[in-house]
Amino acid sequence: xxxxxxxxxxxxxxxxxxxxxxxSFTDSAIYNLQWFRxxxxxxxxxxxxxxxxxxxxxxxxxxxxxxxxxxxSTLYIAASxxxxxxxxxxxVKGKGDSSYKLIFGSGTRLLVRP
Amino acid sequence: DAGVIQSPRHEVTEMGxxxxxxxxPISGHDYLxxxxxxxxxxxxxxxYFNNNVPIDDxxxxxxxxxxxxxxxxxxxxxxxxxxxxxxxxxFCASSFMLGSYNEQFFGPGTRLTVL
Numbered sequence: 001x002x003x004x005x006x007x008x009x010x011x012x013x014x015x016x017x018x019x020x021x022x023x024s025f026t027d028s029a030i031y032n033l034q035w036f037r038x039x040x041x042x043x044x045x046x047x048x049x050x051x052x053x054x055x056x057x058x059x060x061x062x063x064x065x066x067x068x069x070x071x072x073s074t075l076y077i078a079a080s081x082x083x084x085x086x087x088x089x090x091x092v093k094g095k096g097d098s099s100y101k102l103i104f105g106s107g108t109r110l111l112v113r114p
Numbered sequence: 115d116a117g118v119i120q121s122p123r124h125e126v127t128e129m130g131x132x133x134x135x136x137x138x139p140i141s142g143h144d145y146l147x148x149x150x151x152x153x154x155x156x157x158x159x160x161x162y163f164n165n166n167v168p169i170d171d172x173x174x175x176x177x178x179x180x181x182x183x184x185x186x187x188x189x190x191x192x193x194x195x196x197x198x199x200x201x202x203x204x205f206c207a208s209s210f211m212l213g214s215y216n217e218q219f220f221g222p223g224t225r226l227t228v229l
Contacts, residue, residue, distance in 0.1 A: 034217065043118075043205060044220040089157070093216060101170070102147075102218060104157040 002027045002094050006105035013080055014113050021075040021108045023090035028068050031093040034102065035064050035075050038087045047088075048075070080112045118221035120206050126227045132194040135224045138187055139208030147218060148181055148191050149205040157205070163189065196228045 003026045013019050023033070032051045036044040048057045048064040050073070056065040063076040077084060087109045091102040119138040127133055139146045147162040161171040166183045174181070178197070183189040193200055203225050207218040 031216070036220075041225075043222040044207075046217055046219065049217050091157075101159050101162070106156045 002030075002092060002103045004090060004092055004103050004105040006088075006090060006108050008108060009106065010109040010111075012111040012113060015080060015082060017080050017112075018076070018078050019080055019110075021077070021088050021090075021110070023073040023075070023105055025071045025073075025092045025103075027094060028071050029095045030068065031095060033064075033066055033073050034091050034093070035062075035073075036089045036091065038089060038107070040086075044089065077110075080110075082112045082114050085110055085112050118206055118208055118219055120204075120221035120224050122224060123222060124225045124227075126229065127196055128229050129197055130195045131228075132192065133196045133200075133226060133228075135191040135204050135206075135226070137189045137191070137206030137221060139189070139206070140219055141187070143208035143210045143219075144186075145209045145211065145216070145218075146183060146189050147207040147209075148189070149207065149220075151203045151205060151223070152201075160191070193226075196226075198228045201226055201228050 005024045007022045030052050032049055034049045035047045037047050038044050050057045050064055050066040061078040066073045087107045089104055089107045091104045093102055121136045144165050148160040149157050151157045160173045161181045163183045179193055181191045203223045205220050205223045207220045209216050209218045
């Protein structure tokens with residue numbers, strides 16, 4: 001059974017700092033991995049999707065990497081800003097019977113202090 | 115496109131009442147997903163549809179929960195009778211498949227409180 005873990009659960013950094021959020025998964029048989037952002041009381045916004053054949057994806061100040069063999073992904077945020085404060089969730093889409101399911105981690109709650 | 119639309123955004127009801135949550139997926143998407151988010155259990159998939167047909171409802175917690183998709187642009191999630199432990203945020207998401215590409219887009223959610 002696929003399990004997704006995110007560390008740390010919460011992170012507080014000063015504005016301008018570069019930071020890394022971690023995601024690990026137990027079953028490497030995945031189609032893709034997706035990073036989401038969730039603001040308080042809001043829905044999920046997709047940030048980046050990495051296919052299983054890819055190593056990384058970039059969008060602006062965000063860079064996500066994927067190491068499928070070790071079951072790890074990282075989300076790198078460069079030059080953090082107070083507007084980046086949110087909860088960041090990673091989710092994997094598995095193969096086989098659960099091939100259309102997204103399995104979510106519990107999220108990392110990020111606070112960027114001005 | 116306006117994205118995935120959910121209604122109502124907030125619902126407060128009393129235990130034992132019927133609750134119906136609604137979702138309009140993004141036009142052209144052929145997959146629709148219902149999720150529930152709680153502090154204790156995080157985000158859980160309840161059920162998903164492909165071309166209006168329920169494919170996997172193994173996440174539906176019990177018979178009090180039911181979901182329908184009468185057409186490509188509308189789905190409902192019904193709880194009857196509701197219980198306080200059903201209090202959560204319910205999200206609807208949609209996607210389309212192109213090979214293995216399958217990015218899900220989420221609605222704003224319905225915050226349900228059962229008293």
